[in-house]
């Protein structure tokens with residue numbers, strides 16, 4: 358066990374006897390020196406390691422700490438410690454802690470700045486992202502939600518890119534969080550980038566960072582990009598369909614080479630980041646129109662999760678509404694214990710173009726407004742009550758029928774993305790008849 362620990366330790370390690378002969382050298386050190394472990398044991402340390410002083414320390418018994426040593430083209434920071442047994446020197450142990458001065462300098466002079474900057478961004482991004490969600494937080498009993506959860510369990514542990522699609526407010530971010538939570542990367546950062554919300558000219562430095570002096574106004578010490586922040590973790594590229602063309606090229610390069618280049622830097626840095634992207638844009642059509650790069654599309658579209666709109670899984674409205682009420686009332690410190698039946702009827706009837714987010718917002722208002730211990734019709738937003746007549750039946754039959762007809766046509770047109778022929782087919786009426794009704798109800 359000890360051997361495994363030592364072999365996998367970050368430090369390179371060598372042990373010599375009092376004559377300077379190597380007794381032990383760990384695996385990573387041998388690999389760096391390109392020597393065979395079996396053959397180094399018994400050789401004098403000066404034959405194996407450049408500029409070493411291990412044999413001197415093994416003789417003098419004087420410890421040498423943080424000494425600069427030039428090995429194979431790099432300056433190393435070496436520690437050499439004598440080993441005593443019964444007051445007698447029997448050898449020395451040497452470690453190389455930081456493998457080159459670049460790393461050492463960075464660790465020493467910038468570590469505080471870097472760590473605090475990292476913390477700032479991490480906490481900032483977790484604030485942006487809200488709480489970290491897991492599969493458990495995804496509410497819904499419909500078949501699509503159940504099978505999506507199964508799929509998440511299957512794909513989470515790999516490193517494959519996942520593309521999450523669905524209208525705004527369907528829970529794409531929630532699924533992205535859940536994948537990260539279930540993956541081996543869960544104790545590493547989850548960094549969200551809203552590709553649509555960052556101005557084009559800032560996106561590159563947001564994603565890849567910049568060096569000090571890269572441009573006017575660049576911060577002293579430069580800035581870490583989101584890819585570097587997400588190293589060993591997950592980056593969530595929200596609204597990827599809104600990414601400008603020049604950035605699509607750069608992103609593709611990062612995905613292919615797994616390395617980033619800060620703005621104003623000549624060096625590249627390896628990053629190990631899992632990509633989860635989300636969009637509600639028709640990427641295939643955008644590829645056809647050359648607005649989205651085909652090669653990038655294939656890179657991100659390895660596994661696809663499609664979350665249907667809430668109106669297509671009405672079964673989820675009730676459990677979602679109940680869960681939102683519990684969550685909102687707990688947060689608001691208000692006792693609201695349920696939703697009245699006729700209020701639930703209104704929720705079930707609504708089309709929810711804004712999906713779960715709209716439902717959550719409607720109930721947020723309602724929990725605050727209700728004068729009772731339940732969400733009642735009076736507390737719901739007015740726009741949900743436009744169809745109330747249908748529920749309570751306090752109108753003439755003709756009006757009720759017309760209202761129902763108008764609603765059915767409106768919803769079907771939304772469902773078919775305004776494709777009149779498809780809508781007419783679903784409704785079982787002719788195209789001309791549909792046009793007449795669209796005119797009658799002023800639905801264009």
Ligand SMILES: Nc1ncnc2c1ncn2[C@@H]1O[C@H](COP(=O)(O)OP(=O)(O)OP(=O)(O)O)[C@@H](O)[C@H]1O
Nearest residue numbers: 494495496497524525526527528529530531713714
């Ligand atoms: N199945 C669900 N269970 C519980 N909460 C949900 C569910 N779906 C969505 N929500 C809630 O609805 C809100 C919107 O979800 P989210 O931000 O994940 O949507 P989105 O698809 O990423 O939206 P956008 O495309 O606008 O970024 C969040 O507050 C989220 O918690």
